[in-house]
């Protein structure tokens with residue numbers, strides 16, 4: 001996407017966002033514009049959380065839904081990269097949270113919505129309740145020539161993909177050409193972002209190894225409650241903001257405690273993200289603006 | 292019956308194995324429960340072998356100390372033993388890495404290796 005297009009796009013959305021563009025599909029030539037599309041990423045909504053890190057927790061998700069519904073250019077689809085709900089030991093309450101979460105997001109204008117679990121949703125019951133409400137925890141789909149792969153690194157409470165899922169990934173990748181465009185979505189970072197804060201996936205390196213032969217791979221994830229961009233070789237990894245509270249930059253302080261709520265700027269550090277797929281990947285961070 | 296798990300951490304030195312065998316390591320017992328380790332601050336001396344004896348009072352937890360390359364499960368009803376020969380002085384974080392509920396993110400502690 002050219003600079004000028006990007007400005008137009010920002011105008012179209014009518015939102016102040018921060019755009020991030022990179023040649024993330026470096027080995028692709030410009031493609032026919034007919035196949036260009038965009039999707040929106042929500043992450044870490046933690047429905048059911050209450051605490052000082054977000055006194056507005058009961059409304060933030062609704063506001064984000066309204067914000068995305070207000071986009072002039074509606075996305076082709078929406079993805080949620082995990083921690084839909086905040087954890088609870090009570091299996092009944094877990095299901096109530098999932099039910100209410102699903103009701104709130106059903107107000108999204110776009111009806112093609114894909115979910116992924118986070119450890120808060122799935123780690124205490126190995127994804128049992130999650131599957132009742134949202135279906136499979138790992139899956140693939142194709143959209144306008146791009147192959148999407150959702151990976152589950154949370155149903156195992158030890159934050160593993162597991163050999164079975166890795167074999168499934170390997171089999172799926174075998175069907176791709178090495179220059180196919182591939183988007184991986186998952187909850188936790190697949191690489192060792194900050195091991196002392198457990199910002200890793202125990203066997204994430206194995207997934208990255210399987211992806212390395214493919215020249216056009218980009219990864220979207222959540223879990224760390226902040227925008228973050230990192231390369232492992234030619235593969236870009238983009239973490240999304242949360243919709244509940246922001247966490248500190250990796251290693252910036254001794255503990256990964258939530259950043260304090262700023263009453264003067266509610267919604268600071270929270271938001272969703274628009275991802276435009278052309279021959280490049282363009283990210284626009286969307287703050288929560290609607291009430 | 293207690294199943295004992297032994298992880299020998301040689302701190303990057305082949306000599307470590309010999310020393311570990313020669314000296315009886317001091318035992319340090321750490322128990323885990325939702326959502327804390329007790330004690331959560333442990334001080335050891337650099338160059339002295341220690342044996343961490345890890346137990347759980349309620350459910351499975353994890354024990355991970357990335358700086359020293361330690362990671363193990365802590366299973367209730369077992370003593371999980373981790374042999375350590377810390378050589379580098381400093382303070383090293385350990386934490387639970389098996390998601391255990393609402394306070395999981397705060398379940399951590401510090402190993403201080405004194406010079």
Ligand SMILES: [Cu+2]
Pocket residue numbers: 044046083118223224225242
């Ligand atoms: Cu989260």
Ligand SMILES: [Fe+2]
Pocket residue numbers: 083118119120187222223224
């Ligand atoms: Fe998470």
